[in-house]
Amino acid sequence: MIVDHGSTLRFWGFIYENLPSDSSLTNAFMKWYDPDRDIGYWAEKDLNKMIERVKWSLKQNKPVIIISHSEGNFFYRSIHKALVQWDAEKTQQCFAGVGIATPLSSKFGNYTYITSSNDKIINMARRLWGSTLNSNITIPDGFGGFLGHALQKTYLSHADSRRRLKNDIEWHANRLIQRCRGKGKSSVKGKRSVKGKSSIKGKTCGQPVAKAGGKGNHRYTYALKHTSPHKVEISFEAYNVPDNIKITANGKTIAKTDGLVKGFHQWEIDYDPKKHGTKFIAHIDAPKGGTAWKLCIDCEGSSCNGQIQRKKIGYSFSGAESTDYWTCSNYRIDGSPVQRWGTKKLSVGKHSFSANCWCKWGVSAGLCKSF
Structure with a gap:
């Protein structure tokens, strides 16, 4: 019906x-x-x-x-x-x-x-x-x-x-x-310290660090009072000037970028108190002038959704001669794999789009060059 x-x-x-x-x-x-x-x-x-x-x-x-x-x-x-x-x-x-x-x-x-x-x-x-x-x-x-x-x-x-x-x-x-069942809410307040221009204290999980972080080496500590196994979501927006972030727990790296990166990055961690201890430490290296970045860690079942603003865009890897001359794959936006066309949420600013293409069999070298 x-x-x-x-x-x-x-x-x-x-x-x-x-x-x-x-x-x-x-x-x-x-x-x-x-x-x-x-x-x-x-x-x-x-x-x-x-x-x-x-x-x-x-x-x-x-x-x-x-x-x-x-x-x-x-x-x-x-x-x-x-x-x-x-x-x-x-x-x-x-x-x-x-x-x-x-x-x-x-x-x-x-x-x-x-x-x-x-x-x-x-x-x-x-x-x-x-x-x-x-x-x-x-x-x-x-x-x-x-x-x-x-x-x-x-x-x-x-x-x-x-x-x-x-x-x-x-x-x-x-x-x-x-x-x-009335045993209390598990919202947690943690202390975070920053080496550099600013210090932030009393932020709860799910709130972003600063309006936009700046140049320098920064360190934030997130204390986890809810220490039964659960999921922790880490969201990092580097915008269009590359920055580097590393998250450690018990002295071991649990999430990191591949060097200096642009754009939005996200990880989901299966938190285990025996393995990770009771705190996460975020290390941000922002060496270039004019940089801006934002960090949000959902460590107590709160939500970073919407805290880091991005816009939905439509994209397509295409060209007038692409289907005739080239075969392409490995489509990427800001280094992350994507489909050939679709929609994606991106931060405002400049982004890199890349693909690997090679000449189709039988196409003369004068018409085609792999890239």
Whole structure:
């Protein structure tokens, strides 16, 4: 029972005309491509039931973790939106989600996810609109089927994804039980010291360091009071003048850039108190004049999302003669691998775009030169 909300039929007509017919790839893709407009009557009724069941649990101070696969992540997003409108504080304290093979473009609330770099469904979505969350695990290509997208045959059958799922659930559970059942919130204040022009004290996790850091060698210490296993997200924006950052824990490097770099960089660390101790130390080397940078470390389940502002742009590596003369690969923006075309969030300023291209077989040297 399809609910048509406007131009949906024309949209699906275009999809049917341009994608291969009767293929498992096409059919799987069409199941969730446009869920917000074409979710269907019964699916909407199911969604409302889910929202009410979660509300009932939260009213009883019972934590809820939703584990969603593929299109189910859109349901998680809709449930989270409804809960925030109902009681934002209760939602933050008692509700979380773990997404598997997620097509979402950003994280909503207490949300972690697992997406394989060889998931062909999600990779196709990323090529088409370019805004899905980055892959964070690699399951061997073809494991559990050609598409690498199945919940049971792929994600729940591979040891690495099962281990990550177990860690995500345990992290959310420990955190929600503490917050939801009235044992106190786990927001943490830490002290940070800087060698150089400025010093910053009393910043909480999830807040950026300075409006824009400047030239010099800087050092920040993040004390972690929530020392059960959980995830720590590190976001570093170097803008268009290159800087270098290294994060250490217990004297060992856990994240770093490859020398001086431009642009936006992000890492996700599976924090283990036995391995990492109780503090992270950020070392920033900004040797060039006119530099600006920003650092945000989400070390207590807060969120750096939106703290470091970037703009969404569309890009395409193309040329009038490229398909005739050259074969290209290794497309990169600011040194990071990307697809040949798509969309990407970039900071305001200058960026580097590169590719490796070589002459096609049979093209004369006068018409083509590898680069």
